[in-house]
Amino acid sequence: MRVLYMSHRYHTNQTTIMKGWKENGHKVCFLSQYAGKVEDYTYVKPIVVGYSAVFRAFDYLYVHFLKRKDPFAIDMKLKCGVPPLFKIAKYIRNFKPDIAILRERSIYTICMYAICRHYRIPAILYNLSPVWDRPRKMDLAHRIVWKLTPEYRMTPTNLVGIDFTGLVKDERGYWAPFLMEPQLPPEQKTYFADDRINIFCIGKYQERKNHQMMIEAVEELLPKYDLHLTIAGEISNSFHEEYFRKVSDYVREHGLEERVTFLVNLNRTAVAEEYKKADVYVVPSTGEPASITVIEAMAYSVPAISGTDNGTASYIDYGKTGYVFEDNNKEDLKEKLEKIIGDRENLVRMGAAGYRHVEENFQFRNYYGQIEEIMRKLKTE
Numbered sequence: 001m002r003v004l005y006m007s008h009r010y011h012t013n014q015t016t017i018m019k020g021w022k023e024n025g026h027k028v029c030f031l032s033q034y035a036g037k038v039e040d041y042t043y044v045k046p047i048v049v050g051y052s053a054v055f056r057a058f059d060y061l062y063v064h065f066l067k068r069k070d071p072f073a074i075d076m077k078l079k080c081g082v083p084p085l086f087k088i089a090k091y092i093r094n095f096k097p098d099i100a101i102l103r104e105r106s107i108y109t110i111c112m113y114a115i116c117r118h119y120r121i122p123a124i125l126y127n128l129s130p131v132w133d134r135p136r137k138m139d140l141a142h143r144i145v146w147k148l149t150p151e152y153r154m155t156p157t158n159l160v161g162i163d164f165t166g167l168v169k170d171e172r173g174y175w176a177p178f179l180m181e182p183q184l185p186p187e188q189k190t191y192f193a194d195d196r197i198n199i200f201c202i203g204k205y206q207e208r209k210n211h212q213m214m215i216e217a218v219e220e221l222l223p224k225y226d227l228h229l230t231i232a233g234e235i236s237n238s239f240h241e242e243y244f245r246k247v248s249d250y251v252r253e254h255g256l257e258e259r260v261t262f263l264v265n266l267n268r269t270a271v272a273e274e275y276k277k278a279d280v281y282v283v284p285s286t287g288e289p290a291s292i293t294v295i296e297a298m299a300y301s302v303p304a305i306s307g308t309d310n311g312t313a314s315y316i317d318y319g320k321t322g323y324v325f326e327d328n329n330k331e332d333l334k335e336k337l338e339k340i341i342g343d344r345e346n347l348v349r350m351g352a353a354g355y356r357h358v359e360e361n362f363q364f365r366n367y368y369g370q371i372e373e374i375m376r377k378l379k380t381e
Contacts, residue, residue, distance in 0.1 A: 004097035005030045006112050007126075008078050008104070010039050010046040012268070013156075013292040016179035018043040020364030029095045031088070033081060033108065037236050040268050047091065055082040071206070071239035079106045089115050099375060101126050102150060110148045122378045124371070125153035128289040128311055131175050132159040132167040152374045157290045157311035162324050176370040178292045178312065180362045184276060186301040186352035191279050196226040197341045200278035200302070202271065202293055203285060205233040205244040205264075210284040210307075210328070212247055215260055217284075217334045222259065225341055232263040232274060275300040279347060280340055283310055286328050294322070295362050298354030303347060305336050315362075321354035 003026055005014075010032050021028045022043050030046040039046075051059065059077055067073035092100070092115055100116045100123040102109045109125070116123045136142070154176040159167060192198075199218065203209040211231055218229045235241055244262070251260045263274070275281070281297030283306040290311030294304040304322035306313040316322040323336035340347050 001099065002027045002095065002097045003029070004092065004095055004100040004121075005126075006032075006100065006102045006109070008033045008081075008108075009036045010041070010044075011036070012038070012040055013178050015040045015043065016181055017364070017367060019181075020179065020367065024364070024368075029091065029097065031091060033077070033083075037234060038265065038267060049084060049087055049091070051077065052082045052084050055080075071237070074237075078104065081106070081108050083108050083111050085111060085115070088112060089118075092116065092119060092121070097121055099124065099371070101154070103127065105145050105149045109150075110145075113149055122375065123150040124374055124378075125150040127153060127155055128157050129153075129155060129170075129173075130157040130159045130167075130311060131155060131170055131173040132164055133170065134166065135168055136170075152377060154370055154374065156292075158314050160311050161308035161313050161327075162316075162318060163308075174370045174374055176367045177315070177362050178290070178295060179364055179367055180292070180295040180299045180358050182355060182359050183272070183299040184301055184355075186348065186355055189276070189301045189351065191348055191351070192344065193277055194228075196228055197344075197347075198277055198279045199227060199229045199337075200232070200274055200281050200297070201229070201284060202232045202274075203234075203283070203291075205235055205240045205247070207243060208285055208287045209233070210286060211243075212250060213328070213330050213333070214282060214284040215247065215250060215256070217330050217337065218259065219254060219256060221334060221337065221341075227341070228259055228261070230261045230263065230274060230278070232266050232271060235264050272300075275302060278302050279351075280305065280337070281322075282333075282337070283307060283313075284333065285310065288312075295358050298322075298351075299358045301351040301355045303340055303350035303354055305333070305340070307333075317353065317357055321350055321357050 028044050030044050031049050032046040035048050063073045100121050102112050102123055102125055104127050113123055152172050154174045156178045158175045201214055218227050235244055281302045281304045283291050286309045288310035294306055294312050294315050297304045304316055306324050307327045308324055309327035313324045325332040325336045
């Protein structure tokens with residue numbers, strides 16, 4: 001099968017999916033709007049097609065002048081970016097895909113979907129909106145966007161958090177989980193380096209990642225436990241730099257330099273080394289669409305903790321491979337941490353359970369089965 005992807009960037013969470021396609025004899029073409037700072041091109045190198053010349057000029061004006069003080073101004077292009085239509089059409093025509101997988105409901109996707117329909121290429125929407133969610137908005141604007149984008153969609157998010165109360169299932173939405181190769185089986189993993197419990201977090205240095213809360217939680221647990229926290233994050237703009245200075249100052253002012261280590265802009269090899277050294281992994285973020293890192297940690301036999309406002313919190317088998325704490329609640333985060341770090345033997349058991357969880361539920365067969373089901377639906381309609 002020939003598979004075409006279009007996304008705003010080639011994210012790390014695509015790597016194992018691309019490996020699965022290639023190893024099973026399929027052809028993949030990945031079109032991206034831009035290239036990220038840290039990407040892994042081991043299996044597929046994306047073609048960066050960018051934006052139309054007119055939109056590039058508008059985007060420069062918007063980011064550097066109209067919204068120069070807004071740290072999220074650069075994200076405007078994700079919804080409103082306009083593709084170079086003739087270049088896109090040429091790539092699609094030459095590749096001749098059997099299926100196109102288009103990222104997010106956006107102007108870019110609307111244009112791509114129109115081209116796919118012109119060439120009679122079936123398309124699936126890929127976004128992070130959960131399968132189980134609040135009832136759909138039925139206003140005119142939303143109905144128009146749904147009409148102009150693929151009807152069937154796949155998402156790595158089953159629900160946000162772990163509570164189904166008040167949620168309804170999208171009958172045309174399919175849960176196609178993030179994938180992760182098992183990395184370090186529990187019998188080969190060394191826990192408790194330096195006879196202490198090592199906690200790891202990874203995420204851009206920005207406010208919503210809640211590094212400050214994470215540091216404070218560890219600080220408050222230090223009188224009872226020997227802990228070390230390592231935070232790895234991306235710094236790629238002045239807003240990241242400002243937040244990094246804030247949390248670094250806190251660590252220095254509170255005398256935590258021996259207990260908290262900051263790492264910046266690690267490549268994938270360096271990140272893997274940090275997982276190998278970790279005993280517990282935490283996603284303290286709020287407003288986290290879907291973090292692949294919870295299963296990334298489990299692939300290294302590390303139990304994971306996530307806040308409820310994360311689209312992959314449900315990847316954690318609660319109480320068996322980790323825990324989920326209430327969003328932005330430092331006290332609940334501390335409680336969940338203590339449930340793991342308070343019993344070292346149980347921590348090791350949870351790490352082993354996480355590794356098995358990844359082996360059984362987050363492999364290419366789990367993802368591919370959902371694509372096959374959607375394609376069957378498309379052929380019968």
